[in-house]
Amino acid sequence: MNTPEIKQFIQKRSELFWYIRKGKKQDIPMMFLVETILIYGDVPDVKELFALIGVKKAAEIFFKQVNSKRNNYPARTAHYFSLFFHRYA
DSSP: OOOHHHHHHHHHTGGGGTTSOHHHHTTOOHHHHHHHHHHHOOHHHHHHHHHHHOHHHHHHHHHHHHTSSOOOOOHHHHHHHHHHHHHHO
């Protein structure tokens, strides 16, 4: 279950989750939220995500996703955030 702050964060960026029903957006899994923001969000979105969940938690989720068989990250995005998280997380 997402915290009220995360639900508000999702609501402000609902256009990034256009393919999810309105009633289901607030309860998306954290892994999906991190993936969507890192791929489609802008710099303020990423900064706010890190402020909400922390850089270390985002890094854990990111590396779990990148190292799995199913990986939706574009190569440039995966490379950038791999470097970023290795340095700051």
